[in-house]
Amino acid sequence: MRFKNISYPLLFAFIVSLPLLSREPYYLHIMISIFILSILALTLRLVLLTGLFSLGHAAFWGIGAYASAKLVMGLGISFWAALPLSGLVTVLIGVLIGYPTLRIKGVYFALITLAFCEIVRLSIIHWSDFLGGLAGIPSIPRPSFGPIVFMSKVPYYYLALALVALTTAVMWRIDRSRTGSIFRAIRENDVLAESIGINLMKYKMLAWMIACFFTGIAGSFYAHYMLFISPEYFTVWESIFLFLFIIIGGIRTIFGPILGAALFAMLPEFLGAFEQWEPVIFAVLLILIVFFLPHGLISLPEELSHRYARLKTVILQRGKVGHGSP
Amino acid sequence: MTLALLMQTFINGLVIGMNYVLIASGFTLIYGVMRLLNFAHGELYMLGSLVLYYVMTKFELNYFASFIVSIAVVGLLGVLLERVFFRPFRVMHDVSLIIALGLALLISGSAFLISGPEDKGVPSVFTGTLRLGSLSLSLERLSVIAISALITTGLWLFLSKVRTGMAMRAIAQDSEAAALQGVNIDHISSIGFGLSSALAAAAGALMVPMYYVNPFIGATVIFKALVVVIIGGLGSVPGAAVAGLLLGMVESFGYTFIGEVAELLGFIFVLVFLIFRPRGLMGRY
Numbered sequence A: 001m002r003f004k005n006i007s008y009p010l011l012f013a014f015i016v017s018l019p020l021l022s023r024e025p026y027y028l029h030i031m032i033s034i035f036i037l038s039i040l041a042l043t044l045r046l047v048l049l050t051g052l053f054s055l056g057h058a059a060f061w062g063i064g065a066y067a068s069a070k071l072v073m074g075l076g077i078s079f080w081a082a083l084p085l086s087g088l089v090t091v092l093i094g095v096l097i098g099y100p101t102l103r104i105k106g107v108y109f110a111l112i113t114l115a116f117c118e119i120v121r122l123s124i125i126h127w128s129d130f131l132g133g134l135a136g137i138p139s140i141p142r143p144s145f146g147p148i149v150f151m152s153k154v155p156y157y158y159l160a161l162a163l164v165a166l167t168t169a170v171m172w173r174i175d176r177s178r179t180g181s182i183f184r185a186i187r188e189n190d191v192l193a194e195s196i197g198i199n200l201m202k203y204k205m206l207a208w209m210i211a212c213f214f215t216g217i218a219g220s221f222y223a224h225y226m227l228f229i230s231p232e233y234f235t236v237w238e239s240i241f242l243f244l245f246i247i248i249g250g251i252r253t254i255f256g257p258i259l260g261a262a263l264f265a266m267l268p269e270f271l272g273a274f275e276q277w278e279p280v281i282f283a284v285l286l287i288l289i290v291f292f293l294p295h296g297l298i299s300l301p302e303e304l305s306h307r308y309a310r311l312k313t314v315i316l317q318r319g320k321v322g323h324g325s326p
Numbered sequence B: 001m002t003l004a005l006l007m008q009t010f011i012n013g014l015v016i017g018m019n020y021v022l023i024a025s026g027f028t029l030i031y032g033v034m035r036l037l038n039f040a041h042g043e044l045y046m047l048g049s050l051v052l053y054y055v056m057t058k059f060e061l062n063y064f065a066s067f068i069v070s071i072a073v074v075g076l077l078g079v080l081l082e083r084v085f086f087r088p089f090r091v092m093h094d095v096s097l098i099i100a101l102g103l104a105l106l107i108s109g110s111a112f113l114i115s116g117p118e119d120k121g122v123p124s125v126f127t128g129t130l131r132l133g134s135l136s137l138s139l140e141r142l143s144v145i146a147i148s149a150l151i152t153t154g155l156w157l158f159l160s161k162v163r164t165g166m167a168m169r170a171i172a173q174d175s176e177a178a179a180l181q182g183v184n185i186d187h188i189s190s191i192g193f194g195l196s197s198a199l200a201a202a203a204g205a206l207m208v209p210m211y212y213v214n215p216f217i218g219a220t221v222i223f224k225a226l227v228v229v230i231i232g233g234l235g236s237v238p239g240a241a242v243a244g245l246l247l248g249m250v251e252s253f254g255y256t257f258i259g260e261v262a263e264l265l266g267f268i269f270v271l272v273f274l275i276f277r278p279r280g281l282m283g284r285y
Helices: A003-021 A025-049 A058-075 A079-101 A106-126 A153-176 A178-188 A190-195 A200-226 A236-249 A255-292 A297-322 B003-034 B041-058 B063-089 B093-115 B139-161 B163-173 B175-180 B185-207 B217-232 B237-257 B261-276
Strands: B129-132 B135-138
Touching: A003 A025, A003 A153, A025 A153, A025 A178, A025 A200, A025 A236, A025 A255, A058 A079, A058 A106, A058 A200, A058 A236, A079 A106, A079 A200, A079 B261, A106 A236, A106 B093, A106 B217, A106 B261, A153 A178, A153 A200, A178 A190, A178 A200, A190 A200, A236 A255, A236 A297, A236 B093, A255 A297, A255 B063, A255 B093, B003 B041, B003 B135, B003 B139, B003 B163, B003 B185, B003 B217, B003 B237, B041 B063, B041 B093, B041 B185, B041 B217, B063 B093, B063 B185, B093 B217, B129 B139, B135 B139, B139 B163, B139 B185, B139 B237, B163 B175, B163 B185, B175 B185, B185 B217, B217 B237, B217 B261, B237 B261
Parallel strands: none
Antiparallel strands: B129 B135
16 A cells, blocks of 8 residues: 555544644644644745745735734624635735736846835834734734634634645645646746737736735734734745745645745744754755755655665666676 | 034935945846845845954954955855855756855854854944034044945946956856856856955945944845845946945935835835836846
């Protein structure tokens, strides 16, 4: 029986039953972080896969978080309505910024996303009456189901799991669909894609909007989970770290970014007292990946098996040459 | 609004502006030669400051000797970085950017581990003021402006009159044609990176007596460098000079007379610039 066929269902069963096995809030928190970062990673991957070099992704996460907080606290809307609404608000702002900028290519687009991310952060700080400024927005209400309020981490865990499962499913379908192929075609060579009739703007905008929607939802969850948000959570550096972690994980497949997100969430925990080594270790890992495993850590089994196969071939060949033909 | 205030704001604008010119010149030079947004540039600035601090305090050299040591050390480091990390991926621009980001983190993280998070400073070199009628201008600031101007002039001369400098401009214009003309791209890229790093280090070292240094200043520096080269035009050193001074002045007058919101307005301006004139004022690539 193939390893994959047993391990994936086992892993899935483990993840689903984790809160039943351990009520320890710490572990649940790590897993929830992994789920949310995975959503961000998957959406950023979608954007990158279309050839849009985005280094400001955390801005949309922030927009979703702030939108949700203001909708629930300012307009009294229930969290369950605010969740998709925040996604829509994020899409709206995404479209506003995307319309003039998605046609711009390469490095200039990256710079635009950086500038946009800073503008979002500075706007939040400046608009302090409405958005809390540097002090942030405290006491964000927890989600509730009628009388049941999300008091422990367990309901949050399942909600986050549902959200990341949904996002993964959507990304999976996109990858396998014609639309996904079109996205990849645009990344590969947009001039060629356009020459066969692909409307670049339409597809770039589509990828962008999908990414914004799910990122906004992740932001909404985050706001009502952390119960406090501040502009310092959504800086350009967060965006850059997110980007780098999915490079480490690998962008080609769905699981690469998830692995990257898991690393992003767990690295500080692994290091414990050596926390100050985090940037250095992260940087060394990144550089090693770029040099030796360009398709990311997720491709490690594949690379190793390739090398093993090549090694086997070499050994067999050597054997034949050395002893003369019969 | 007194003359004294205006003059001080102007002088500050010049100090900041010339600093930006030095930083951005190196940054844009690398972009021209290697088409790389060197995100590690800010960290090289920080290293310039840090090396100066350590040489002055541990080896007790005077400021000028320490300055020379600092730019030499960081310049050589730049050459090394290009050879080891950037040369293998020179044609792959996206990958090079990722490597630059990684190096930036590596350098700032290591600096943090080695030297700790506290601010460090050195005493002023030129104390005293210059009196012009009713105005008193800090000699420190004036000397920084003068030294920066000197270095910038030197850079300009190098790029326009010296063969190696002209080779860099040639590579920036069209690297294939330059190679066909006999320019050794490997060689010149290394020198270019070294020069760029030395410029960043100089900028950093000049600022230490007036401000402080800690391992985190690189992040702000790279931001400023990006803004300046966006406005000046990627790849254009004269553009970087003009935009650097412009930004310095705008910042100085903006903060003095408008306050906090100046930063936000600045970024909106940059965004608009990127959308409507990504080439910047003088950029060509």
